[in-house]
Amino acid sequence: MGATPRTVTIVGAPLDLGQGRRGVDMGPSAIRYAGLEERLTSFGCQVVDRGNLATREPEALAIGDERARFLSEILDACARLAELVADVVADGSLPLVLGGDHSIALGTLAGLRQAAGEPGGVIWIDAHGDLNTPETSPSGNVHGMPLAAALGLAGAAFGHPGLDLPAVDPRRVVLLGVRSLDPHERSLIRETGIRAITMTEIDRIGIERAVLEAIDRASGPGFVHVSLDLDALDPEVAPGVGTPVKGGLTYREAHLACEDLAESGLVGSLELVEVNPILDRENGSAAIAVELAASALGQSIL
Structure with missing residues (x-):
């Protein structure tokens, strides 16, 4: 089993500008209320909670470009999150970022890249690819674009002085549990060499082989x-998400995936996104998010 981290630092990012259904801004509070800190301390983690990043409310803002709604405000929030994440890493702690919609991942990855001084790798456990751009997105919702942006492939509109991009190497990007892709996303996966392990493939080879790869x-x-x-989980298991897709990971598959990640000892940061209490x-x-975080950070049955 991987070593339990010395300190885990929780950072809340209650951003909901990246998608069209209200409620994910309450995700960080819901995850904390479900006993996150108590669960992590129960198996030896030292927990520091840095509170929530201040974010804007959509009712008080102009949408901006319909192809990437609220993009300016999202990038500003991601830049502030990147600074926080880089600071956590510099303190020798493991960042645990709570969303919020998935657009916050751009800030997390940019902060990790800033701290490391070079791009890294990411295991993106998600029903979706989040590889759209303003030109290809069918909705204009930025939560469908953060991975493309982190790769530096979402166009000039995503340029921001507080975001060091590209933050990840496409050869070290893995989509795990994906089952809903748009045509452009399929093309981008083929062109960049991103590894997409679909639910169909997981059905065939099993979750452990998929996670180890x-x-x-x-x-x-x-x-x-x-x-x-x-x-990423099946809606029967985790219904409180904004964009559910049938046929996802079972409860035990998700736990085994997180347990294997912990045992690898390679995970230096984690984020949990798109919990919608409404x-x-x-x-x-x-x-369930709390339970999966505990498994990913080293809690075991024995």
């Missing part, structure tokens, strides 16, 4: 980050 592909210099969108049942999806 993901770890092998993502490993290398700089950093290895795990970005976990709760919609769509949830008795905060159950947030509770």
Whole structure:
């Protein structure tokens, strides 16, 4: 089993400008309320909570370009998150970022790149690819674009002085559990060499083989980050997400994936995104997020 981190620093990023359904801004509070700190300290983690990043409310803002709604405000928030994440890494702590919608991953990855001084790898556990651009997005929602932006492939509109891009090496990007891709995303996967392990492939080879390959592909210099969108799980398991897609990971598959990640000892940062308490049942999806975070950070049955 991988060593339990000396200190885990929680950073809340309650941003919901990147998608069209309200509620994910309450995700960080829901995950904390589900007992995150208590669970992590129960198996030896020292936990520091840096509170929540201040974010804007969509009602008070102009949408801007319909192809990338609220992009200016999202980039500003991501730049502030990047600075926080880089500071956490500089302190020798493991960043645990709580979303918010998945657009916050751009800030997390940029901060990790800033701290490492070079691009790294990411295991993107998600039903979706999040590889759209303003030109290809069918919705204009930025939460479908952060991985393309982190790769430096989302265009000049994503340029920001506080974001050091590209933050990740496409050869070290793995999509795990993906089952809903747009045509441009499929093309980008083929062109860049990103490894996409679909749910169909997981059905065929099993979750452990899939995760071990993901770890092998993502490993290398700089950093290895795990970005976990709760919609990677089947909606029957985690209903409290904004963009559910049937046929996702089971409860045990998700836990085994996180347990394998912990055992690898390679995970230097983690984020949990897209928990929407408004769509949830008795905060159950947030509770699952807590359980998966514990598994990914070293909690074991024995």
